[in-house]
Amino acid sequence: MSVNLESHEPLIVAFCCNWCSYAGADLAGTSRMSYPTNVRIVRVPCSSRVNPSFIIRAFQRGADGVLIAGCHPGDCHYHSGNYYTRRRFTVLKRMLEYMGIEPERFQVRWISGSEGAKFAGVMNEITQEIKALGPNRKLRDVR
Amino acid sequence: MKRIGVFICWCGSNIAATVDIDKTIAAAKQMPGVVFADHNKYTCSELGQDMVKNAIKEHQLDRVVIGACSPRMHENTFRKTVEAAGLNPYYMEIANIREQCSWVHKDKETATGKAISLVRTAVAKAARNEALFSTEMPIERRALVIGGGIAGIQAALDIAETGFEVDLLEKEPSIGGRMAQLDKTFPTLDCSACILTPKMVDVAQHEKIRLITYSEVEKVEGYVGNFTVTIRNKARSVDMEKCTGCGDCMNKCPQKVSSEFEMGLAERRAIYTPFPQAVPNKPAIDRATCRWFTQEKCRVCEKICPTGAIDYDQVDEFITQRYGAIVVATGFDTHKLDKYGEYAYGKHPDVITSLEMERLFNASGPTGGKLLRPSNGKPPKNVAFIQCVGSRDKAKGNPYCAKICCMYTAKHAILLNEKVPGSKSFVFYIDVRTPGKDYEEFYNRAYEQHNATYIKGNVSKVFPDGDQLVVRSVDALSGALVELVVDMVVLATSVDARSDAKDLAQKLSITTNAHKFFNEAHPKLRPVETQTAGIFLAGVCQGPKDIPETVAQASAAAVKVASLLSKESLKSNPTIAEVDQKRCSGDMSCMAVCPYGAISEKIIEERRGRETVTRKIAEVNTALCQGCGACTVACRPGAINLKGFTNEQILAEVDAICL
Numbered sequence: 001m002s003v004n005l006e007s008h009e010p011l012i013v014a015f016c017c018n019w020c021s022y023a024g025a026d027l028a029g030t031s032r033m034s035y036p037t038n039v040r041i042v043r044v045p046c047s048s049r050v051n052p053s054f055i056i057r058a059f060q061r062g063a064d065g066v067l068i069a070g071c072h073p074g075d076c077h078y079h080s081g082n083y084y085t086r087r088r089f090t091v092l093k094r095m096l097e098y099m100g101i102e103p104e105r106f107q108v109r110w111i112s113g114s115e116g117a118k119f120a121g122v123m124n125e126i127t128q129e130i131k132a133l134g135p136n137r138k139l140r141d142v143r
Numbered sequence: 144m145k146r147i148g149v150f151i152c153w154c155g156s157n158i159a160a161t162v163d164i165d166k167t168i169a170a171a172k173q174m175p176g177v178v179f180a181d182h183n184k185y186t187c188s189e190l191g192q193d194m195v196k197n198a199i200k201e202h203q204l205d206r207v208v209i210g211a212c213s214p215r216m217h218e219n220t221f222r223k224t225v226e227a228a229g230l231n232p233y234y235m236e237i238a239n240i241r242e243q244c245s246w247v248h249k250d251k252e253t254a255t256g257k258a259i260s261l262v263r264t265a266v267a268k269a270a271r272n273e274a275l276f277s278t279e280m281p282i283e284r285r286a287l288v289i290g291g292g293i294a295g296i297q298a299a300l301d302i303a304e305t306g307f308e309v310d311l312l313e314k315e316p317s318i319g320g321r322m323a324q325l326d327k328t329f330p331t332l333d334c335s336a337c338i339l340t341p342k343m344v345d346v347a348q349h350e351k352i353r354l355i356t357y358s359e360v361e362k363v364e365g366y367v368g369n370f371t372v373t374i375r376n377k378a379r380s381v382d383m384e385k386c387t388g389c390g391d392c393m394n395k396c397p398q399k400v401s402s403e404f405e406m407g408l409a410e411r412r413a414i415y416t417p418f419p420q421a422v423p424n425k426p427a428i429d430r431a432t433c434r435w436f437t438q439e440k441c442r443v444c445e446k447i448c449p450t451g452a453i454d455y456d457q458v459d460e461f462i463t464q465r466y467g468a469i470v471v472a473t474g475f476d477t478h479k480l481d482k483y484g485e486y487a488y489g490k491h492p493d494v495i496t497s498l499e500m501e502r503l504f505n506a507s508g509p510t511g512g513k514l515l516r517p518s519n520g521k522p523p524k525n526v527a528f529i530q531c532v533g534s535r536d537k538a539k540g541n542p543y544c545a546k547i548c549c550m551y552t553a554k555h556a557i558l559l560n561e562k563v564p565g566s567k568s569f570v571f572y573i574d575v576r577t578p579g580k581d582y583e584e585f586y587n588r589a590y591e592q593h594n595a596t597y598i599k600g601n602v603s604k605v606f607p608d609g610d611q612l613v614v615r616s617v618d619a620l621s622g623a624l625v626e627l628v629v630d631m632v633v634l635a636t637s638v639d640a641r642s643d644a645k646d647l648a649q650k651l652s653i654t655t656n657a658h659k660f661f662n663e664a665h666p667k668l669r670p671v672e673t674q675t676a677g678i679f680l681a682g683v684c685q686g687p688k689d690i691p692e693t694v695a696q697a698s699a700a701a702v703k704v705a706s707l708l709s710k711e712s713l714k715s716n717p718t719i720a721e722v723d724q725k726r727c728s729g730d731m732s733c734m735a736v737c738p739y740g741a742i743s744e745k746i747i748e749e750r751r752g753r754e755t756v757t758r759k760i761a762e763v764n765t766a767l768c769q770g771c772g773a774c775t776v777a778c779r780p781g782a783i784n785l786k787g788f789t790n791e792q793i794l795a796e797v798d799a800i801c802l
Contacts, residue, residue, distance in 0.1 A: 029242030
């Protein structure tokens, strides 16, 4: 896939937990808070369902950024899931950095079901950050 | 190859105004496995659902994708639709093209592009959806109501009347809550105690209700139909069996403390009931102030008690109970006034809050129902009421309207004028809000018949002048500076969520809004349910409301509880973890991360060559698993998968997004 740097619109995959962040995304919608179209949400029951291999796969298939969003620590619908998320992805982030991926491309955020404005804000913010980095070339499959 | 049908909903203009429906349909028809695609103005309507059912039969569809609103809105609706057409309900996927597309994007071209991508993602997932089946789970047919105010009392009575057992939990020594503190109630001016205390007695006498006072929720485990709740019975230091409620101990106790129930306007003893009509009418020892517990002397109550009910050695007890449903009715705190120094609250005794005013009006209050100034014990002639103290104040208070203050201030103005003939009230307001049956008429009465003057303006300062108070404000309608000399100032204090609301929300796995009020599942259509099945809300813990609304919500919650408990059994959530025996290595990493203890070891026999060997593998308890999926990531050989959110499904979604 050839990438035109001038008009490059980044593609961002966001894994959102059903109970907090997906609800936050819905609230952003109900409140008509706009954010860029670059973000695509995958609904998962809990952020702890997200396997690091899903992130690698997204980067391989051409995603320019990946976000995992879950309930605030302490507020997990399943009590402790987001603690696992936090630990797993601290390690993965280090590994991705080691592989040469800019740290901004992979982010973990806590967004509750009542934080529609925060959801829209985070989407705006990371889209800008990743746009500034340009396309992901490091892990993208040569296709 | 699957035969997938795609249905794109217009949602009136909600989706169709921003997403090009025809283009989306055309693109969907090109997606792998899609054999049919169509659109509908309202897919959730009967007409729309019929269209889906007919298409399933006509085109032999075996998977269905609906491009519409959030699955959190209509997933169940459409699962039932496909089930009615003979498909497994879990063959249906929703592409959220409203909340996560048309409502957040403005440009039609890019929004349409994203909608197509969302539909493609859902199609990719649906192609890998497997049939899932619920199992039947038994229900513990008892309910717990947390909070013994009017909301909890009403909910408990209504549930009990349907024949189910209820435990009513209250953290104070008596039920009654905030309503017990009030004097009269708007808009009828009937006395709060006269309508509340009979209900308190009903609760105490109802054979299906068990009162658990002076107790708090310690831990909540389980799920709808099968909650296990650990309750902390705080040490009351009084044996409830032996105590007759004679009250001798309270009369003789030498230690006086400021009474919380009287808002600090009167004293109680260290051994106390919060108020004379307490239910149960048996005291508790406040160990923080009792002389025996603080100084190791006294023991007067023990000597005086005719039945030997005093027990200084009691300790907190923990009891574990099982319930099928829980109603949360924990009420509110009044707003703290430490940021409102300009009103001289706490500096001048004649500046009081509206709840303190209720106690001064109350016949069983510190003044015996005579309205007297706290500073000199004389009746006030002129009283200023300041509205919205801590409400509608983005700078230093709550941004929301506390809803009840306009009405109770009108009530105070009327009562003041009735109690002190010739007295006047001056109400400083931002707006007067009186929506409600007979409410506007009640407010009219205050200024037409009871000497209330309403002045639109924010008070900037309250300061003493001799033995009186000066209230400085602007009359916003004339622009003139106003300085009034009054005898008392009453602050219409805002309503806050309980300070420990967040803590309880965590225990119950329910959510709160930005102001720590508990969230209902849907603001319009599911106002008493929470997002956690089996847990319901009643009263101000969900958001500010007055007594009629609280009672209505409590009765609504009771109906929800009764309809849940009257079922024979519940259908389990089938999107739970599943172990592939062949791949499981038995290292049990999954067991370590499971928050529900749903994974256990199992020994299986296997043929290996000619030998039969035994080995250990993991097994999922389908009744305990809640489907978070934490185990699927911990599993090293990739043997555990989450049904409904399998690795294959999620990877297919990622691939479809990145196409």
